[in-house]
Every structure is written in structure tokens, then in C-alpha cells.
Amino acid sequence: MMAAKGNAFSVIMNAQKRKLADGAAKTTSQPAKKGHWSMGLLSSMEDPALKVESDDKVVIIKDKYPKARYHWLVLPKENIPSLKAVSSEQLDLLKHMHKKGQELIDKTEDAKHLSFRLGYHAIPSMSHLHLHVISQDFDSPCLKHKKHWNSFTTDYFIDSEKVMEELEKEGKIADKGSRNDRLKYPLRCHVCKKEQVNMPKLKAHILSHIAKPGDKE
DNA sequence: GTTCTAGAAC
């Protein structure tokens, strides 16, 4: 019988493990270095297990922790840290990313009965510009917390069209840092807008909105 | 971004 969950030894060891996890990155609060978790998309882009397709400008990967039945990321090969670094110069690139995402949806026969959204997070955790392409079932074991939910169902999630429109009109993307509070909004069904008391209830509820085989369109 | 878990909520 090895150490179970709560004894003094495992408590100390787990605390130590956690320290080491982030400790590799910083000694003060400075820009994230290579190897820090926020740089993880760089290695994910080269992970054959995640890679879906690529061309001369972009790579498409499966999200490592998908929040729905289909959840891809479209990333430019060019190193663009975030929307803050995007100018008119990249408008064609953003259009191309959107087109590649939409094409992938269109050729995924199994997803024909699902709706999709393409968009960006207002304040992404991970560096390297990435366009989310995500089906709207949100049926996934990786969708666990309020933060997950609200990041895809409030205006913390900004449709790709809106971003491209703003870029075309303003020549840049205004800072969306003020949208951080969206992550703390109450849990609300994205289809019928009914508020749910907690995540397990929400997850059970949204299943009722997914079309089942045999349902009419 | 995830993991882990203390303490609140039930």
C-alpha cells in the first residue's frame, strides 16, 4: 500500500512539485522565457500528435485540452505574440487564418450537425497568436471551470470577423484587458441563456441542446 | 494554460 492522498509525506512532496513546476521559469515577475508554460504553443505547433495540417503561412493543431468535440487552433508560422502585435500589415494573414479554419470545418463531415465559432480570447494565457476554431457543443471533459466556460461564451471570446473588421477600420486592435471580469460572470447557457448554479449542472444542461442522431434539422 | 488542494457549500 503506497502513500495515498492525504498523509504528511505526500502533502509535502506535492507542495514541492508545485514549486518546481513554475520555479523553472522566473525568479522575479519578468517576461516569460523559453520553457515557461505560457510558451507552450511553440512546442505544440511541432507536436505530430497535435498537428492537423499546415501551409506556407499557418499551422493548424488540435487544442491539447479541447473544450468541445472539435477544438482547433490556427497559428501563424510568423512569430506574432498576440493581437497587440498585429497591424494592418497582418490583415491578409488574419483573413488567411480564418479561411483555413473555415475550410477545415467544411471538410469535417462528422461535424456537419454542429455549429462553430472562430475567434480570439481577449486576454490569452498562452503566447503566440492563435485563432480558436471550436464547435458549440462544449461537450468535453477538459471543460471544467467557470473560467473555461466564460472564456468561450462571453465577449471574452471575440469573433474573428470582429477582429478583422477592427483591424481594417482602426489599423490596430485596441487593448481588451478590461474584459477580464467576464471570466467571473455567472454561468449562463450559451443557447437558452438560462443561468446554472454550478459547472456540473451547466454541463448536464447544455447536453440537452446538442442535436442527437435522428433529430430533424 | 494546468495541477493541486483548502475550505466553503451542500
Add this chain to the structure above:
DNA sequence: GTTCTAGAAC
């Protein structure tokens, strides 16, 4: 007693 969430991780 079990479920669930929120905050630390330097």
C-alpha cells in the same frame, strides 16, 4: 461525508 470552487504556483 462528499462535492465544488478559487487561488497559489516565485
